[in-house]
Amino acid sequence: xxxxxxxxxxxxxxxxxxxxxxxxxxxxxxxxxxxxxxxxxxxxxxxxxxxxxxxxxxxxxxxxxxxxxxxxxxxxxxxxxxxxxxxxxxxxxxxxxxxxxxxxxxxxxxxxxxxxxxxxxxxxxxxxxxxxxxxxxxxxxxxxxxxxxxxxxxxxxxxxxxxxxxxxxxxxxxxxxxxxxxxxxxxxxxxxxxxxxxxxxxxxxxxxxxxxxxxxxxxxxxxxxxxxxxxxxxxxxxxxxxxxxxxxxxxxxxxxxxxxxxxxxxxxxxxxxxxxxxxxxxxxxxxxxxxxxxxxxxxxxxxxxxxxxxxxxxxxxxxxxxxxxxxxxxxxxxxxxxxxxxxxxxxxxxxxxxxxxxxxxxxxxxxxxxxxxxxxxxxxxxxxxxxxxxxxxxxxxxxxxxxxxxxxxxxxxxxxxxxxxxxxxxxxxxxxxxxxxxxxxxxxxxxxxxxxxxxxxxxxxxxxxxxxxxxxxxxxxxxxxxxxxxxxxxxxxxxxxx
Numbered sequence: 297x298x299x300x301x302x303x304x305x306x307x308x309x310x311x312x313x314x315x316x317x318x319x320x321x322x323x324x325x326x327x328x329x330x331x332x333x334x335x336x337x338x339x340x341x342x343x344x345x346x347x348x349x350x351x352x353x354x355x356x357x358x359x360x361x362x363x364x365x366x367x368x369x370x371x372x373x374x375x376x377x378x379x380x381x382x383x384x385x386x387x388x389x390x391x392x393x394x395x396x397x398x399x400x401x402x403x404x405x406x407x408x409x410x411x412x413x414x415x416x417x418x419x420x421x422x423x424x425x426x427x428x429x430x431x432x433x434x435x436x437x438x439x440x441x442x443x444x445x446x447x448x449x450x451x452x453x454x455x456x457x458x459x460x461x462x463x464x465x466x467x468x469x470x471x472x473x474x475x476x477x478x479x480x481x482x483x484x485x486x487x488x489x490x491x492x493x494x495x496x497x498x499x500x501x502x503x504x505x506x507x508x509x510x511x512x513x514x515x516x517x518x519x520x521x522x523x524x525x526x527x528x529x530x531x532x533x534x535x536x537x538x539x540x541x542x543x544x545x546x547x548x549x550x551x552x553x554x555x556x557x558x559x560x561x562x563x564x565x566x567x568x569x570x571x572x573x574x575x576x577x578x579x580x581x582x583x584x585x586x587x588x589x590x591x592x593x594x595x596x597x598x599x600x601x602x603x604x605x606x607x608x609x610x611x612x613x614x615x616x617x618x619x620x621x622x623x624x625x626x627x628x629x630x631x632x633x634x635x636x637x638x639x640x641x642x643x644x645x646x647x648x649x650x651x652x653x654x655x656x657x658x659x660x661x662x663x664x665x666x667x668x669x670x671x672x673x674x675x676x677x678x679x680x681x682x683x684x685x686x687x688x689x690x691x692x693x694x695x696x697x698x699x700x701x702x703x704x705x706x707x708x709x710x711x712x713x714x715x716x717x718x719x720x721x722x723x724x725x726x727x728x729x730x731x732x733x734x735x736x737x738x739x740x741x742x743x744x745x746x747x748x749x750x751x752x753x754x755x756x757x758x759x760x761x762x763x764x765x766x767x768x769x770x771x772x773x774x775x776x777x778x779x780x781x782x783x784x785x786x787x788x789x790x791x792x793x794x
Contacts (some may be wrong), residue, residue, distance in 0.1 A: 311362075314364075347736060370733050373733055376404070433440065461709065479668050483511065496633075498634045498653065500637075516528065526761045532602065545612075546576065554585070559588040665694065668694075669699055676707040692721060734790075748766060751772050752787060
């Protein structure tokens with residue numbers, strides 16, 4: 297009986313040179329492996345479930361990582377899923393391939409890919425050796441160490457396209473608040489003022505791609521400059537097993553606090569089976585953390601609402617609320633809580649008196665105003681004349697990520713304004729990667745897809761949880777109780793496909 301072929305999923309951005317390399321690998325690996333590439337999806341087939349199924353059945357994920365691909369929502373989403381599946385089931389193994397890209401990976405890719413070996417492709421001359429490396433890796437389970445000449449240096453020279461005011465930055469490339477393309481909103485000023493005070497609780501809420509993570513990073517930087525010790529807990533990195541296992545979760549939580557504050561982990565001394573996990577955490581904070589850190593400290597928690605799938609989420613959020621209330625005691629006065637979430641807080645905990653999300657400073661991130669959008673356009677050249685600027689704003693309605701992407705594409709001359717508008721709602725158009733990613737998520741969850749269709753038809757959504765998930769995903773907006781698609785671009789695209 298012949299040995300079953302290894303299953304390989306190729307993840308890439310639909311642009312050159314990524315597309316050329318993807319087709320090359322499909323042909324070259326296809327003789328010895330079962331290779332999936334998304335061009336094989338049939339017309340009319342549900343795209344999202346097929347991607348999900350193929351990833352779940354794959355032994356290897358080959359990810360083609362040009363600099364543009366590292367900002368692709370679909371590429372990042374496929375790597376995220378492969379990483380979680382690998383943690384849970386041991387496969388697929390991720391084989392990252394740098395495509396004309398020697399830049400260090402930024403967050404969150406660096407958390408998943410930095411520990412891995414990678415291969416490199418720059419020209420057609422690298423194709424044969426790349427195929428050989430991948431065949432060896434599929435046999436051995438991982439890529440061999442890179443050659444010395446391929447190592448990414450800590451300091452990398454960038455060569456962005458020239459623009460009038462500054463080197464261009466893609467919509468997901470900016471990671472610092474002093475970027476020339478970062479438009480500060482009123483929420484930024486509120487948060488950055490608040491973190492200068494001792495013992496604050498701050499809730500930052502907003503749907504995907506509203507700038508929550510960037511504001512979090514700015515707040516952390518400001519707090520650090522003010523002399524505060526920081527522990528950043530990123531709930532996006534939790535695997536499903538830890539999300540569902542109370543013991544594993546709380547141990548991860550306290551160990552992350554110790555690691556972030558750079559103090560010794562002594563949680564086992566407080567792990568008394570006779571008391572609840574939340575009590576153990578509180579005892580650990582009082583008995584060890586607050587005694588080990590003499591100055592002010594901040595516990596910053598990103599995507600904290602991911603705990604909602606856990607049976608113990610109510611107890612965990614109640615514990616955070618108790619820590620907020622504990623500032624009546626001197627030891628707790630130096631503790632900041634900075635919570636970032638996208639879900640409606642009322643779905644996380646139903647008691648106002650036990651929720652950490654209705655106390656302290658509560659900041660809802662909003663879309664760009666037209667004046668802020670005009671400002672951003674000016675920083676790109678300007679990229680658009682006044683009429684096109686107004687037209688684009690009406691199409692995307694101030695969506696921060698789409699605004700950054702559109703202006704970047706025009707300023708870098710990848711798209712002319714006329715073509716940008718003509719192809720806006722196409723699968724392979726200027727926003728195609730972003731739109732397909734959302735379609736992929738909707739097709740995986742029929743109840744969400746049906747609700748999105750209802751919003752487009754102007755029908756009501758009775759299920760509060762479904763409504764909140766669409767709001768949290770940034771697909772719809774609520775104005776005076778009425779639900780509408782987030783922007784006209786979404787109305788056009790999803791109206792034609794759902």
